[in-house]
Every structure is written in structure tokens, then in C-alpha cells.
Amino acid sequence: MSGLQFFxxxxxxxxxxxxxxxxxxxxxxxxxxxxxxxxxxxTLISQYPDSLLLRENLVQYFRDNSNYGQAIAETDSILKLxxxxxxxxxxxxxxxxxxxxxxxxxxxxEKAILINAQPEYIIPLGTLYAxxxxxxxxxxxxxxxxxxxxxxxxxxxYIRGLYYSYVGEKVKAxxxxxxxxxxxxxxxxxxxxxxxxxxxxxxxxxxxDVLKQALTVQNTFDExxxxxxxxxxxxxxxxxxxxxxxxxxxxDPNYLEAKEALDxxxx
Numbered sequence: 001m002s003g004l005q006f007f008x009x010x011x012x013x014x015x016x017x018x019x020x021x022x023x024x025x026x027x028x029x030x031x032x033x034x035x036x037x038x039x040x041x042x043t044l045i046s047q048y049p050d051s052l053l054l055r056e057n058l059v060q061y062f063r064d065n066s067n068y069g070q071a072i073a074e075t076d077s078i079l080k081l082x083x084x085x086x087x088x089x090x091x092x093x094x095x096x097x098x099x100x101x102x103x104x105x106x107x108x109x110e111k112a113i114l115i116n117a118q119p120e121y122i123i124p125l126g127t128l129y130a131x132x133x134x135x136x137x138x139x140x141x142x143x144x145x146x147x148x149x150x151x152x153x154x155x156x157x158y159i160r161g162l163y164y165s166y167v168g169e170k171v172k173a174x175x176x177x178x179x180x181x182x183x184x185x186x187x188x189x190x191x192x193x194x195x196x197x198x199x200x201x202x203x204x205x206x207x208x209d210v211l212k213q214a215l216t217v218q219n220t221f222d223e224x225x226x227x228x229x230x231x232x233x234x235x236x237x238x239x240x241x242x243x244x245x246x247x248x249x250x251x252d253p254n255y256l257e258a259k260e261a262l263d264x265x266x267x
Contacts, residue, residue, distance in 0.1 A: 037061075038058070038061055038062075041054060041057055041058045041061060042058070045058065052078065052085075052087075052088075055074065055077075055078055056087075056088075056091070058074055059071050059074045059075055059091060059095075062074065063095065063098075068095055068098065068099035071095050072092060072095050072096070072099075075088045075091055075092040075095065076092070079092070084115050086112045086115050086116045086118075086121070089108055089109075089111055089112040089115070090109075090112055090120070090121065092108050093105045093106075093108035093109045093112065093124070094124075096108060097128070102128060102131070102132060105128060106125065106128050106129070106132070109121055109124055109125040109128065110125065113125060117143070119144060119147070119150055119152050119155070122140050122143055122144060123140075123144070123152070123155050123159070125140055126140030126141055126144070126155075126159040127158075127159055127162060129159075129163070130159050130160075130162035130163035130166055131162065131166060132166075133163070133166050133167050135163075137159050137160070137162070137163040138159075138160060138163060140159055141156040141157075141159040141160045141163075142156070144156035144159070153183060154179075154180050154183045154184055154187065154190075157176045157177070157179040157180045157183070158176070158177070158180050158187075158189065158190060158193075160173075160176045161173045161174075161175075161176030161177045161179075161180065161190070161193060162193060164176065165193060165196070165197055165200075170197040170200050170201050171197075171201070173193070173197050174194060174197050174198070177190045177191075177193050177194040177197065178194065181194070185217060186217055186218070188214060188217075188218055188221055188223075188224070191210055191211065191213065191214035191217075191221075191224065192211075192214070192223050192224065192227065194210050195207040195210045195211045195214075195224075195227050195231075196227065198210060199227065199230060199231060199234075202234075204231045204234045204235050205231075205235065207227070207231045208228060208231045208232070208235070211224050211227055211228045211231065212228070215228070220251050221251075222247075222248045222249075222251040222252040222255055222258070223248070225244045225245070225247040225248035225251070225258070226244070226245065226248040226255065226257060226258045226261070228240075228244040229241040229242075229244035229245040229248065229258070229261060229262075230261070232244055233261075233265075238265060241261075241265060242262060242265050242266070245258045245259075245261050245262035245265070246262065249262065
């Protein structure tokens with residue numbers, strides 16, 4: 001993951017499409033999770049029209065092939081039959097986001113919350129509100145904080161920090177990311193966002209310290225290496241910056257921003 005999608009980590013971790021929906025019809029012969037051919041899936045769907053698992057696999061098939069228009073159309077076919085199916089609303093919202101349609105992703109998560117205001121919908125919606133500088137992000141964070149038994153305090157702090165970071169209140173944002181790390185020292189998104197705030201405040205050495213701490217906890221953290229490279233560039237440490245970008249690409253060969261930064265330095 002890289003670039004504009006970095007802030008959406010909670011959504012991706014919570015809502016990746018899968019074949020583990022326990023509410024689906026499990027009487028389908030052959031394991032549908034092993035079928036990755038559209039024709040086979042449609043044949044099985046015609047045999048078992050009530051199987052949401054098969055339909056979800058068909059959506060996943062189109063998603064895997066970056067055919068988001070068709071994937072969304074398949075979710076709509078389910079939602080026409082049952083507009084209250086929050087699982088498919090959730091899937092549709094993620095598809096919109098991955099297809100760079102943030103506005104419709106927000107609208108779809110809002111529909112899901114109106115039906116069932118669960119944390120798995122509140123967290124991604126709050127994250128999207130934060131990224132779009134919508135003050136409703138703070139209301140989503142408050143909702144999570146007011147449900148202490150559910151233990152979503154870290155996610156609430158993250159959403160608040162993200163909102164304040166996006167509206168330019170970096171110092172206030174830092175306090176919330178620090179709260180996240182007090183609750184969980186393994187929280188890579190909080191390390192990253194804290195480092196970005198410090199970077200934006202021109203505190204490059206402090207950002208380097210934060211990123212090194214993150215990489216001590218998880219030495220495969222590609223975004224950590226990328227931002228480390230950005231900081232080293234500001235500190236006129238070209239060699240260290242090149243090495244950092246190389247590490248980022250080692251762990252994510254498709255990291256476009258890291259590749260562009262490395263090419264720029266090499267040239």
C-alpha cells in the first residue's frame with residue numbers, strides 16, 4: 001500500500017473482501033473459494049441462486065481483475081434484492097474507495113451506518129471523513145469513545161489525529177497519535193502519521209527517530225522506509241535516502257512513490 005491510500009489502513013484491514021461470510025449458504029458443492037473463473041461462478045450461481053458466498057466470490061473475481069465497474073454492478077444486483085444487506089454495502093464502499101471514488105464510498109458507508117451503526121462501519125467512515133476534512137470525523141470518534149466496552153479507543157484517537165492532521169493542526173494531531181502508541185506500540189499507521197506530522201512541521205530529525213522506532217518494531221514496514229527516505233532527503237543525506245527507498249521497494253516492488261523518488265535521486 002502506498003500513496004493516497006495510506007490513510008485508509010483501517011478500512012482495508014477491516015473490510016477486505018473475503019470468502020468467510022458465515023451468513024452465506026454453505027450447501028454449495030465444491031469449495032467456491034477455489035473457483036476463480038467467471039463462467040464457472042455464474043454456472044454455480046444459477047444452480048444455487050441463494051448463495052451469497054458465490055456472489056461475493058464473483059465480486060472478488062472482478063475486483064482481482066481491477067474491473068471495478070462490474071464488481072460494483074454485482075453488489076448492486078444483491079442490494080436490489082436486499083437493500084439492508086450491510087455486508088454488501090460494506091463491500092461496495094470499499095470498491096468505490098479502491099476505484100478512487102471517495103464521495104460514493106462515504107455515501108455507501110453512511111447507508112450502512114443508518115441500518116446498523118457498528119464499529120466496522122464507523123471506523124472507515126470516520127477515516128474517510130477525516131481525509132476529506134469533514135468535521136463529522138470527530139463525531140465518529142466520539143461515538144467510538146462512548147462505547148468503552150467495545151475497546152475502540154485507539155481507533156478513535158487515530159481518527160481524531162488524522163482529522164487534525166488533514167486540516168493542518170499538526171501539533172494537536174501529534175497528541176492523538178501519541179495516545180494511539182501509548183495504547184499499542186505496534187500501531188504502524190500511528191507511527192507513520194506521527195512522522196508525517198513532524199515532517200510537515202520541518203522536524204525531520206524527530207521524524208527519523210519515530211520511523212526508526214517503527215522499523216524496530218516491524219522491519220518490513222515499507223511506508224516507514226519511504227518516509228525515512230523523504231526525511232533523509234530534507235537532511236541532505238542522499239545515500240541514506242537512496243537506501244531507504246530501496247528498502248521500501250524491496251518490501252513493496254509496486255510502491256510507485258518510492259520508485260519515483262529513487263529514480264529522481266539516481267538521475
